Amino acid sequence: MADPKVLAIVLAGGEGKRLQPLTADRAKPAVPFGGSYRLIDFVLSNLVNSGQREIVVLTQYKSHSLDRHISETWRFSNLLGSYVASVPAQQRVGKRWFQGSADAIYQSLNLIFDAKPDIVAVLGADHVYRMDFRQMIDAHIESGLQATVAGVRQPLDQSDQFGVIETDPDNPAKIREFVEKPATTPGLADSPGEFLASMGNYVFDAKALVEAVVADSKDDASRHDMGGDIIPAFTSAGEAGVYDFAYNVIPGANDEDRAYWRDVGTLDAFYDAHQDLIAPVPAFDLYNQRWPIYTRQTVLPPAKFVHDVDHHPGRAVDSIVSPGVVVSGGYVEGSVVSHGTQVDSLAAVSSSVLMDGVRIQRGARVHRAILDKNVVVPAGETVGIFPELDARRGFTVTESGLTVVPKNVVVNDDPRD
Ligand code: ADQ
Missing domain, CATH: 3.90.550.10 (Spore Coat Polysaccharide Biosynthesis Protein SpsA; Chain A)
Known part of the structure; x- marks a missing residue:
């Protein structure tokens, strides 16, 4: 043929x-x-x-x-x-x-x-x-x-x-x-x-x-x-x-x-x-432009990493960070951070997947979690640090202990609220 x-x-x-x-x-x-x-x-x-x-x-x-x-x-x-x-x-x-x-x-x-x-x-x-x-x-x-x-x-x-x-x-x-x-x-x-x-x-x-x-x-x-x-x-x-x-x-x-x-x-x-x-040498290489993976291009400013007013550095390592992200005085490691997400002063995000528009406020900690779009982790809160607490709050906790928070949720410490 x-x-x-x-x-x-x-x-x-x-x-x-x-x-x-x-x-x-x-x-x-x-x-x-x-x-x-x-x-x-x-x-x-x-x-x-x-x-x-x-x-x-x-x-x-x-x-x-x-x-x-x-x-x-x-x-x-x-x-x-x-x-x-x-x-x-x-x-x-x-x-x-x-x-x-x-x-x-x-x-x-x-x-x-x-x-x-x-x-x-x-x-x-x-x-x-x-x-x-x-x-x-x-x-x-x-x-x-x-x-x-x-x-x-x-x-x-x-x-x-x-x-x-x-x-x-x-x-x-x-x-x-x-x-x-x-x-x-x-x-x-x-x-x-x-x-x-x-x-x-x-x-x-x-x-x-x-x-x-x-x-x-x-x-x-x-x-x-x-x-x-x-x-x-x-x-x-x-x-x-x-x-x-x-x-x-x-x-x-x-x-x-x-x-x-x-x-x-x-x-x-x-x-x-x-x-x-x-991974530093990724098993799947998104950067191979000879066989590009296409997606929607959004009109967003570049990602930025800045010191906050108290001079805490905003940093990300071993991570993928999308346009529109602002890390100000917070720390991101081993994570995928999607469009327009903000990580504030003294907040720490590790080994996690953050979708568009997530907000990690001052001093909050997120570890081994998937946060769907527009989730807010208020100041001082945690996600993924105490999986039993996450389960009591009604979040999905997987077999391997990952916490998954659905779209638009404002994470609250008290499961009864
Ligand atoms: P599954 O993924 O379990 O197994 P299925 O749920 O039928 O099979 O999904 C296959 C694809 O069809 C997916 O892309 C899904 O979105 C789509 N799909 C399912 N139901 C549909 C529907 N009613 N209308 C339109 N789209 C529909 C399949 C094969 C396995 C194979 C695995 C590989 O049946 O033999 O090993 O995929 O992942």
């Missing part, structure tokens, strides 16, 4: 229950990440950097901030037929919302009929990584199979979080069995502690995908899920191949950075991925 026409469909309707409270009023792909980004910026940047210019984003759950972000950020000139279109669930085929990711595609078949692609790439919207999709599409065409699943190695104890790919021993590029989120799975022959996980990114021959989701829509026993139903169906038909992410080459990336892929599905994973960004 020379120069195939490709339509990219980004699935962005997921609820992201395990990221609560960050997904209380936004879809998971709209969750802020890395000081300036939202999760969906990673897949969209990868698409644009891969030369893909026809992109539809299927949204459903609490899609307002996602729609706004897409329309404000991802606007192409349509001169060359380029578009990123955010398409909310529209009940085109009946009075019901999307049942699952396959139903989201079934209900959006008009987009495929309009674009008339040869190939459809279906991609998840909530992972942090760099990937050149052209390389996967080339491998798909080369294989002659109808469906290709991107695979990445993951630790064995995570099999219940992912689709598990078992390849054909005689032809390792072909999938012999695909099981969605099994409790356990055997390890790989060459690496017993790992299995091959589906990345939730797929490439299909357009016609075969249309036939598969139409057949699935008529199957009452189906959950209408891409990983649970559609990929197993292609596998049973002997038509599913695997594209190993380990072979994806990215300009300007070292081996660790190139292989980086994180499903930030839980609060602890979300936090750990932030720590990966700020």
Whole structure:
């Protein structure tokens, strides 16, 4: 197939229950990440950097901030037929919302009929990584199979979080069995502690995908899920191949950075991925401008670090600090600090993620915490220093002891207030 026409469909309707409270009023792909980004910026940047210019984003759950972000950020000139279109669930085929990711595609078949692609790439919207999709599409065409699943190695104890790919021993590029989120799975022959996980990114021959989701829509026993139903169906038909992410080459990336892929599905994973960004030699390098990650440009002044009136220095080390931040006489370490946040005199923020517009007032202390937008930590208060107190105040405290404070909350010491 020379120069195939490709339509990219980004699935962005997921609820992201395990990221609560960050997904209380936004879809998971709209969750802020890395000081300036939202999760969906990673897949969209990868698409644009891969030369893909026809992109539809299927949204459903609490899609307002996602729609706004897409329309404000991802606007192409349509001169060359380029578009990123955010398409909310529209009940085109009946009075019901999307049942699952396959139903989201079934209900959006008009987009495929309009674009008339040869190939459809279906991609998840909530992972942090760099990937050149052209390389996967080339491998798909080369294989002659109808469906290709991107695979990445993951630790064995995570099999219940992912689709598990078992390849054909005689032809390792072909999938012999695909099981969605099994409790356990055997390890790989060459690496017993790992299995091959589906990345939730797929490439299909357009016609075969249309036939598969139409057949699935008529199957009452189906959950209408891409990983649970559609990929197993292609596998049973002997038509599913695997594209190993380990072979994806990215300009300007070292081996660790190139292989980086994180499903930030839980609060602890979300936090750990932030720590990966700020390590002195980061596991994921936001500064690789040969494969830039794009996001909305805000009109804000540069970050500033100043002594306060009593000459206490304002400092940040081992941190990422966004425009509009003011650190005046306070100290920030090992943290990601987003737009317009203020850290006042004698306040200390360590190992934390602060989203836009957070205010850390005089002498307050924050440690191992995620503070959503516009949280205020008043003078002398703490967050994350005493996790039991945080739990009593009604904040989420994760398994690893991280405290997460929802949007717009003014932190109060007394749980009874
Ligand atoms: P999950 O992420 O658990 O597993 P799912 O919840 O279906 O699967 O989410 C996949 C993508 O589809 C996400 O980007 C989500 O936002 C979106 N989505 C979910 N429901 C949707 C709906 N009704 N409408 C529109 N979009 C929707 C999947 C695969 C696994 C794979 C992991 C990798 O099923 O096999 O291993 O991704 O993280």
